[in-house]
Amino acid sequence: MLTKRIIACLDVDAGRVVKGTQFLNLRDAGDPAELAAAHSAAGADELVLLDITATHERRATLLETVRRTALELFVPFTVGGGVRTLEDAGAIFDAGADKISINSAAIADSSLITCIAQRFGSQAVIVAIDAKRNGNGFQAWTSGGRVRSEKDAVLWAKEAEDRGAGEILLTSMDRDGTGAGFDCELTRAISQTVRIPVIASGGAGSAEDFVHVFREGAADAALAASIFHFGLSSISDLKRHLLVAGIPMRFPC
Amino acid sequence: MLARQTNGAAAAKHEGTVVIAIVDYKAGNLASVKKAFDHLSAETVVTADPAAVQAAEKIILPGVGHFAATKVLDDAGLREAIIEQIERGVPFLGICVGMQWMLASSEEAPDVHGLALWPGECSRFPSGVKSPHVGWNSLHIRNGASRLLRGIPDGTFVYFTHSYRVPLLSSTVAECEYGGGFSAAVEQENMFGAQFHPEKSGSAGLRMLENFCQI
Numbered sequence: 123m124l125t126k127r128i129i130a131c132l133d134v135d136a137g138r139v140v141k142g143t144q145f146l147n148l149r150d151a152g153d154p155a156e157l158a159a160a161h162s163a164a165g166a167d168e169l170v171l172l173d174i175t176a177t178h179e180r181r182a183t184l185l186e187t188v189r190r191t192a193l194e195l196f197v198p199f200t201v202g203g204g205v206r207t208l209e210d211a212g213a214i215f216d217a218g219a220d221k222i223s224i225n226s227a228a229i230a231d232s233s234l235i236t237c238i239a240q241r242f243g244s245q246a247v248i249v250a251i252d253a254k255r256n257g258n259g260f261q262a263w264t265s266g267g268r269v270r271s272e273k274d275a276v277l278w279a280k281e282a283e284d285r286g287a288g289e290i291l292l293t294s295m296d297r298d299g300t301g302a303g304f305d306c307e308l309t310r311a312i313s314q315t316v317r318i319p320v321i322a323s324g325g326a327g328s329a330e331d332f333v334h335v336f337r338e339g340a341a342d343a344a345l346a347a348s349i350f351h352f353g354l355s356s357i358s359d360l361k362r363h364l365l366v367a368g369i370p371m372r373f374p375c
Numbered sequence: 376m377l378a379r380q381t382n383g384a385a386a387a388k389h390e391g392t393v394v395i396a397i398v399d400y401k402a403g404n405l406a407s408v409k410k411a412f413d414h415l416s417a418e419t420v421v422t423a424d425p426a427a428v429q430a431a432e433k434i435i436l437p438g439v440g441h442f443a444a445t446k447v448l449d450d451a452g453l454r455e456a457i458i459e460q461i462e463r464g465v466p467f468l469g470i471c472v473g474m475q476w477m478l479a480s481s482e483e484a485p486d487v488h489g490l491a492l493w494p495g496e497c498s499r500f501p502s503g504v505k506s507p508h509v510g511w512n513s514l515h516i517r518n519g520a521s522r523l524l525r526g527i528p529d530g531t532f533v534y535f536t537h538s539y540r541v542p543l544l545s546s547t548v549a550e551c552e553y554g555g556g557f558s559a560a561v562e563q564e565n566m567f568g569a570q571f572h573p574e575k576s577g578s579a580g581l582r583m584l585e586n587f588c589q590i
Contacts, residue, residue: 124512124553125532162577167511196411198534198575218406220575243440245507245536288507288536319509342505372511372532 125370126336127343128361129168129321130161134203135175137187155191162197164357167372169195170223170291170345173203174266185217192218202250202291211238215246223291225250226264229271229278232285239286248321249282250291251275253308260308267295276311283316290320291345297325304331309339321345329363336369395588396431398457399423400447408437408470411574411581417588425456433587434460438472442497442539443484445476458490466565466590468523474561474568475541483539492566493546497539504554507538512571514549514559521548523560523567525586531579533559533571541570565590 132139132154139151151157158169171191173184188201201214202223211222228235228249239247252267253260253275260275271278279290292312294305304325313320319342322335326346335341365371395412397405399421412419419435420427428434434457438445448454461467469477476489481497500506511532516524540557543550551559551570561568567587573580 124508124510127510192406192410194414196414196575196577196581198536198572216406218410220407240441244538245439245509289509317505318507319505342510 123370125167125372126341126364127167127321128165128332128357128364128371129170129343129345130158130166130357131170131172131323131345131347132157132191133172133174133347134184134187135173137184140174154187155193158191158195158199161357162195165361165373166197166357168198168200168343170200170202171219172223173201175203185213188214188217188219200248200291202248207234208237208241211242211246215242221246221248221288223248223250225252226269228282228285229262229264229273232281235282235285235287239288244286244288247287248289248291249279249287250293251279251282251312252293252295253305254295255305255308260311263295267298275308276315279312279316279320283318287318289318289342290316292320292322294322294324298323300325301327303327304335304339304341304344306334306339309335309341313340313342319343329360332360332364333367333369336364394431395419395433395435396428397421397435397437398428398448398453400436400444400451400453405437407572407574408435411584412588415581415585415588417584423451423453425452428453428456429460431460432465433590434465434467435587436467436469436473436476438470438474438476439536440472441483442472442475442481443487445472445489446484446487448476449488454490461490461492461566464565466567466587468567468569468587470569470574471537471572474558474570475539477561477566477568478541481539492563493544493561495542495544497541499539501554507536508540508553509536510534511576512551512553512559514551516549518548518562521560521562522590523562523569523583523586524548526582527579533569533573533576533580535559535571537570541568 200221201219205224206227252263262271262273262275309322321343322341323345361371475497477492479491516529546561546563547558548562549560573583
């Protein structure tokens with residue numbers, strides 16, 4: 123049976139893992155390569171490394187961090203932040219990543235999705251959507267949550283799929299870093315609109331939040347960062363909890 | 376960047392090392408596959424040179440992306456080199472699209488021809504399930520004598536990412552269930568295929584690659 127995935131996310135700034143609350147208030151949490159290896163050993167189904175300041179400061183993703191992190195990692199590894207061109211993506215794949223995640227650059231020019239998918243395959247292209255509630259709907263934001271785009275998040279997810287995206291990484295900006303739980307309504311709206319897998323992100327505060335996002339949110343995978351870094355729970359504890367709740371999990375890992 | 380050592384195969388052979396050629400047909404990235412063999416201390420060459428493929432003692436055909444990308448193998452003269460080596464008994468492992476190419480064809484690109492080692496065609500997942508099939512799914516081992524799967528228990532989880540699938544064949548050694556059963560691994564004599572990505576499947580995947588090294 124296909125399991126639901128638990129994806130550990132490392133938000134990286136200047137080569138260090140950090141985690142903020144609602145995209146602000148950064149706190150230092152350690153070395154990316156060490157944390158990636160620890161998460162993988164503890165049962166993380168995938169690793170995502172997001173260079174959270176790359177778009178803002180317009181600098182290339184830290185390829186050396188990617189290379190060092192990828193070296194001894196034998197589960198799927200995604201890198202996002204600052205990917206603007208096919209060449210940016212190619213350099214990240216050469217450094218050892220399996221997938222890239224694109225956000226701002228895809229919104230600015232959605233043909234970039236097609237371009238990378240045609241060269242490296244759709245399975246290698248994740249379109250990240252930072253969504254924020256807006257009346258009854260959801261709006262997509264760019265540049266690490268600093269700029270509001272004109273795109274409706276649900277319609278944009280569908281467009282990204284049509285352009286060749288292999289997965290959607292959906293972050294609720296309203297919930298991110300709050301520990302108040304995933305936005306299941308947002309996740310479900312997008313998961314039911316697209317045929318590609320949806321990774322839910324933002325708001326995880328307890329193991330029960332993951333149960334909800336898989337059941338009510340119809341998520342295919344869920345991403346979490348701070349819940350692990352600050353010892354709130356271990357991945358194996360989380361996966362055991364989910365398994366007992368009837369959610370299919372890769373276990374033992 | 377990947378080290379592309381076109382002369383590496385011949386040089387390493389003189390040192391008595393088993394050289395595994397990782398065939399580079401410009402479809403996606405090969406860094407992950409290379410990295411896994413580096414971890415196992417296996418000598419590999421990433422190459423697009425038919426001569427290096429002919430000199431290799433084992434061959435890996437990785438693959439991500441579109442079935443049509445395998446057409447490059449024809450244009451580059453790699454198809455002939457691979458067929459020749461398989462006929463000589465050299466162990467060959469196709470991964471993902473590399474395994475799909477071992478069949479005659481795929482619905483994904485009907486005009487592109489695979490190796491036709493076994494009859495059948497790769498088909499798309501039915502509309503009732505999400506596609507691509509992405510994530511960790513379990514193996515149902517159908518042939519306990521498989522050399523590729525030696526030491527791998529029934530029910531082991533491995534990582535898949537694909538939109539097309541290989542039907543169940545006489546050579547199927549492990550089956551997977553997603554919108555119906557399909558071939559997760561095939562094996563016959565010196566011909567091996569994995570629909571999943573052993574290089575991304577944690578310690579179980581590394582064990583399979585080690586098994587392949589030891590064949």
